[in-house]
Amino acid sequence: MIIDAHAHLLPKDYPHDAPECFPRMEPIDGSADRLLVFDKMRFPAKEVFFEAERRVEAMDASGVDAEVVSPMPPLLRYDLPAADGLALAQHVNEFAAELAGHAPERIIALGMVPMQDPDAATAELAAITELGLAGVEIASNILGTSIGDASFLDFFKEAERLDLPVFVHAMPSPTDRLPMAAMGTYVVGLEGMYSAASLILGGTAEACPDLRISFSHAAGGFAMMLPRAQYFWGGSWNEEPRNLERAVMPDEGPSPLEYARRFYYDSMVFDRRTIRYLVDLLGADRLLVGSDFPAMLREEPAAKTLQSMDLPDDQWQDISWRNALRWLGREAVDA
Template sequence: MLFKCLPPGAPIPGRFPGPVHARGKWLTVDIHCHVLTPQAAEMVAGNAAATRHPREVYANERTREVNRQQAERNRIQSTSVEKRLEDMDRMGIDIQAISPSPNQTYYSADPELGIATARIVNDNLAEIVGRHPDRFTALGTVPFQAPDLAIAELDRLHKSLGFRGIEIATNVAGEDLSAERFRKIFARVEELGMLIFMHPTGFPEARRFADHYLVNVIGNPLDSTVAVHHLIFGGVLHAHPNLKLVIAHGGGYLPAYSGRIDHAASARPDCCEQIHRMPTEYLKQLYFDTIVFTHHQLEYLVDQYGADHVLMGTDYPADMGEVDPIGFVEGAAGLDDAERRAILGRNAARLLNIEIPAAAG
């Protein structure tokens, strides 16, 4: 139903927590959910460069107002571990792989501020995991804008904090991820066997996206689409075939329209300079979350990319999330239980090195 047609006082569909699912039927791991670190937000307050987000820049006044209301409504869910556990219990989520709120990657901060905020964000995630190690695992953040500092923080995450992966944005303050200077970060992530969860932060040049919240509705999957194209055509996925790269929101638009890249690579010399195989072969190295909202799209991802390449996610606590992730996967008639089991938790457990409890479904 359209939001504006809801009767007064009606529960708003799509808001967390979603419907009740008992834990225990499946081992469930949420690969896509965010934590806000207020201390890091305070460190960048008033810093125009570090706080410039497309989501705010390219939004009309109505959208800004809605965003402000959302932020206020979500604040407890974004920051309180107890509230988060309560919601997870209700929704049937065993483990959340928590990642920073996407705006908190702060890639446009100067290097010193970038490393300082990354450390604060990561320490906050580590504290949450430390308090409830059976319910949380962390995907940290590293200052991509300063590759040497990023690698140092990567090593700290891995060795000292026990993180299994990082979240990255779809561009680094406008610079594409295929840039040569980022290669050493990808190389180190691959070496450490860490997972990368790629999450967009709106579209960087979104002049036409200011109305109807298009900066997120289209801009998010579109910037993931652009980023994946650069990683493929720029040779990053060729150089690092063992990267465990998970793309948010079902991988953006490319998985559904992948034939065009292979056509381009066979039709034009400027579409195959850095690659050695057909582009879709690199695409098949990637993993996608389940935030696609329709069963036909979920089944298409499984059919094309394999049940072992799709991971359950919620986008908790955002309003563009999937509040009934278990019901969504259970309700996909084209999947069998082995596929559902893989998608709901086993894939994430494998990629994140989470021990599967003996009693797990």
């Protein structure tokens, strides 16, 4: 069984009386696809983004049993006025619920909230549960502010209280340190790292011990940075017992690795060697299948790299589907 925990949706249309800052989905001559027009963005959206029948067909063709579908990341436009951001989120969430309703065992939909207004975002979580959506997607930063900032703590506490999983999708933040060509590559990797680290350093992980949170693309470079953070915390190499004489920043709380092993990470990292490192450092019980489909081409068959690694069966079962259900808060019952 395979659950793709990182796939995306786009609404087919938007209200005719929507604010001018809303996206548009324009017809493409001779095709059932649509053109997403959002500010300067022009993105040809395949029919599978918004038609449930096409999604199920695509899953069948790739050997996927179910998908966790979240709004296409460019919809997470936190620069919109708060009221417009809320209206956009509500429209996308209603569409997501409708899409999932066509095949609820196969399409598991997440919603979105206007994180530019933390109070409105927190309040909207209740509406997400009322719609029957499985969780919420947020970006790795909110207009350049990391999600571990104290201003977002109440949001995470409410998600924890409502038992809603959170999916953090790495998104570029304004920077002049790397060229624009790096926005989809290196910067996304950096943003994933910043977002996960900020939840630990900002106190969210401590304040929300039961929060179930997943990071796209294994939180970028986060796992490579953890051993250094572990050394500064406990003064030891290779996760040996603490040596406080060498610790740079001793702390009596859980270690960075203990916090990191509470999180989930999708394994779309493009290389089996990276996956092996993630399994060794974080554990096979922390990884999920992810594809970014249909924004990116899925491996054919799905999870091809994972399947080529000769993982022990229990590890394969965890990564391919059990962990996704655990992250979603659903019972994982062996088939």
